Amino acid sequence: MNPIPEPSVIVMIGASGSGKSTLTRTWPADYRLELDSYRWAVSGDAGDQEATADAASLLDAVLERRLARGLTCVVDATNTRTDVRKRLIEAAHAHHLPAAAVVMTTPLEQCLARNARRPDNRRVPEGEVRRQYQQIAAARPGLRGEGFEHVVTDDRLMRLRLLLQRTVDRLHADQRTDADHVERARRVLANQFFGEDLAAAFTWTQLRPGHDPIGEIAAGGDRLTLAYRTGFPDPMDWGFEAEVPCLGGCSGPAWVPVRTPMDLLAVYDDDFPEHVVRCERCTAGTSVREAV
Ligand SMILES: [Zn+2]
Incomplete structure (x- = not known):
């Protein structure tokens, strides 16, 4: 009443x-x-x-x-x-x-x-x-x-x-207007790691069966490409990686783990430790520093 x-x-x-x-x-x-x-x-x-x-x-x-x-x-x-x-x-x-x-x-x-x-x-x-x-x-x-x-x-x-x-x-109104439930569920994921403002700038760009989902955070002409990795045995280790150029000089995408907004800022500023970089092509699974 x-x-x-x-x-x-x-x-x-x-x-x-x-x-x-x-x-x-x-x-x-x-x-x-x-x-x-x-x-x-x-x-x-x-x-x-x-x-x-x-x-x-x-x-x-x-x-x-x-x-x-x-x-x-x-x-x-x-x-x-x-x-x-x-x-x-x-x-x-x-x-x-x-x-x-x-x-x-x-x-x-x-x-x-x-x-x-x-x-x-x-x-x-x-x-x-x-x-x-x-x-x-x-x-x-x-x-x-x-x-x-x-x-x-x-x-x-x-x-x-x-x-x-x-x-x-x-909640019901959101579900009715949001055609892509997967997109919505995964935006929740971005929100959890990076907070509301960054999650609002985040979209999934590649959702292919059998592949880790890829998305990006974009603002104006700037963007960071992110992949969500779920291949680790412990789900606590699951999380995003950001794409960076391979430090070894090959054309393959390399990846750096990003778990927080601080990590994203470091990637944007090119200010991350080299040993965390993993290249898919020339040094898959090992660190670039060991390979170079
Ligand atoms: Zn490489």
Whole structure:
């Protein structure tokens, strides 16, 4: 059951470390207006407090344009200040939409502990967390009076099923639109070794029965050719090799094991140890250094 109607403006209210962002992520990505993300967008640093004013103006602009389209917004910020909440309520009402407050009930000790575990640039001073917590406790009884049509606490929101269902729906949609399941499964492989950005630039170029699959990572006019080797007895040794010119000077492709993005960078920069190179033609199975 979701006690908050949509479309609406959903205002998260909680101290730093109260778990607002985790709960906010149960709504679709486009609903989520996160002050930290806009800080990051304008300054490159999600924790840059000096970027707050610029970030807030971006948030307001996106809020306004979404509400003009009648779309739900979930505002993920501490929202401890009365004037900030007032602005959000007015924006909702200007578009004839209800405003809902979601109040986090996480105990102060837990907020403090979570805040303390954050990276330096995302951690707020302990006194600030206590102050936010007290401000929210003081504001809570008056939220309806401020103009919120709905006031709910986080423990009343049963969002896990929605999150699971949306994830399952997305998986099904992906499977329907992705004709080549093998390609998809093997992109997962590239992702595991090299991360999301490089996997996005990766495609399989040669999938032949009885041969190791070959693919490439390409960006602009640059490319690295990779083969996935599964011939080793221990599956833990399976992995990619990158194609390099044979150091022995023959025309055959030679290969260097690449297990990490650091290995790929070394191949691109021609900065790998010669003894790891294996040529298919002139020195198959032995190192070039031994052969030369
Ligand atoms: Zn060779």
